[in-house]
Amino acid sequence: MKRQVRWFFWLETSVASITGILFVITLFWRDWIELLFHIDPDQGSGSLEWIVVGCLLLVTLVLFSLAGYEWRKAPLAVR
Numbered sequence: 909m910k911r912q913v914r915w916f917f918w919l920e921t922s923v924a925s926i927t928g929i930l931f932v933i934t935l936f937w938r939d940w941i942e943l944l945f946h947i948d949p950d951q952g953s954g955s956l957e958w959i960v961v962g963c964l965l966l967v968t969l970v971l972f973s974l975a976g977y978e979w980r981k982a983p984l985a986v987r
Contacts, residue, residue, distance in 0.1 A: 910985045917978040924971035931964035 933940060938957035942948050950956040 911979065911982040912985050913978055913982040917975050917982070920971045920975040920978065924968050924975060927964050927971065928968040931961060931968055934961050934964060 934957060938954060938961075941957065941960065
C-alpha cells in the first residue's frame with residue numbers, strides 16, 4: 909500500500925535533510941561558516957558555531973517531527 913502524502917511532507921523532509929547535513933558538517937567542521945562567508949563575528953571564540961549547531965539540530969528535529977505527523981495523517985491509497 910502506498911500513502912498519499914501532501915507536498916508539505918516532501919518539503920519538510922527535504923529541508924530537514926538539508927539542515928541535518930549542515931548540522932553534521934558544522935558539528936565536525938566548525939570553520940566552514942567563516943571560510944564560506946569570509947566573516948568572523950565571534951572573533952574565533954566558537955560561540956557562533958555552537959549556536960548554529962543547536963539551531964540546526966532543533967530545526968531538523970522539528971521538521972522531521974512535522975514530516976512524521978504528515979506521514980501518519982496521510983490516507984492509504986487503495987488500488
